[in-house]
Amino acid sequence: MDISLQELAEKLKNSGDSGNHDGYRIVYHIRPDGDCIGSAFALALGLQSIGKKCEVVGQDPVPRIHQYMTDQVAMDSLENPVWIAVDSAAERRTGCYQDQHFTFCIDHHHNTFQEKTTDYRHVEQDCGACAEIIFKLLKIMQIPITKQIADLLYTAIVTDTLCFRTSDTSAQTFRIAAELTELGADIYTIGRRNAFIKSAGRLKIESALRDSFHFTCDHQILTGIILLQDLETAGILDSDLGNINSFVEEIEGVRIGVTIRELTNGRIRCSVHTNGNISADAICREHGGGGHFHAAGCELSTDAQTARSILEETSRKYLLAEIKN
Ligand SMILES: [Mn+2]
Structure with a gap:
């Protein structure tokens, strides 16, 4: 069932070490980003500071860019934990943990965790970053936000809002970012590392991606x-x-931008970014995925060129429908 932030705070205070449970196991999503990593580790640190044992797990390792923060977080080892999913959107996004029963689910996507797999959901759709919810939760629980927690949450916000530039960025996002700054978050370094400095490899990928661009529908897709x-x-x-x-969003006039990525497991990941009144979430739902209104993803079992044709066709349908309205 859906619960308020206040109810979530109370439940987290009163469980984890009751019954035969020995702590919280916090799960972040597959192909992790700054938001799920920052949210999961900040929540773990916060809960540990009030005496709860915590462990953070995910199918895939923490991206190298964030490891300098997460390496500093000591993990407890648990035998019978209470499971929490953060920032994950749907069961399948927890990868190898998708058959797990989650007691708690904290998210900011158009969440599709089912009643039967989750006891308590707290979802704030399309809020800038899941980390905003974690920040508010820790405050309600009166858990002190240390510099270490502030760095994790600020990283999450900077990465998920593309440095305060997404349509989900709100006054709340800025207010929380300002508070995190006052709490000691290293905003200069985090901003540069995550939203400014590019590696040589990254530049090569941007150029390969640019070479692969295909425009349709009068350059709108x-x-x-x-x-x-x-x-x-x-x-x-x-x-x-x-x-x-x-990257596809940087080109003027594009209404729907799709990035198609070949995965090592033979599948294709399609990431859809839209603007205006076109729902990326709806486009991706047609192919078993989902996410936010302006940014969502889906996976297809096909090759990259076929995935391109499929997504171009679905995108065309949504573009034409929007033009008609
Ligand atoms: Mn997120």
Whole structure:
């Protein structure tokens, strides 16, 4: 069932170490980004500070860019934990944990965790970053936000809002960012690391992606492809690419931008970014995915070129429907 932030705070204070449970296991989503990592580790640190044992797990390792923060977080080892999913949107986004029963689910996507797999959901759709919810939760629980927690939450906000530039960025986002700054978050370093400095490999991928661009519908739909071969040539890992999916948004006039990425498991990940009144979430739902109104994703079992045709067709349908309205 859906619960308020206040109810979530009370439940987290009173469980985890009751019955035969020995702590909280916090799960972040597959192909993790700054938001799920920052949210999960900040929540763990906060709960640990009030005496709860915590562990953070995810199918895929923490991206290298964030490890300097997460390496500093001591994990407890648990045998019978209470499970919490953060920032994950849907069961399948927890990867190898998707058959797990989650007691808590904290999210800011158009969440599709089912009643049968989750006891308590707290979802604030389309708020700038999941980390905003974690920040408010820790405050309600009267848990002190240390510099270490502030760095994690600020990283989450900067990465998920593309440095305060997404349509989900709100006054709340700025207020929380300002408070995190006062609490000691290293905003200069975090901003530069995550939203400004680019590695040589990243530049090569941007150029490969640009070369692959295909425009349709009077330049309003744009698709780009990143193949595993491109990553190899650039000497970069998929997990190092950060917000590459927003690259298609930088081109003027594009209404729907799709980034198609070949995955090592043979599948294709399609990331859809839209603007105006076109729902990326709806486009991706047609292919079993979802996310936010202006940014969402789905996975297809096909090759990159076929994925491009499929997504171009679905995008065309949504673009025409919007033009008609
Ligand atoms: Mn997020």
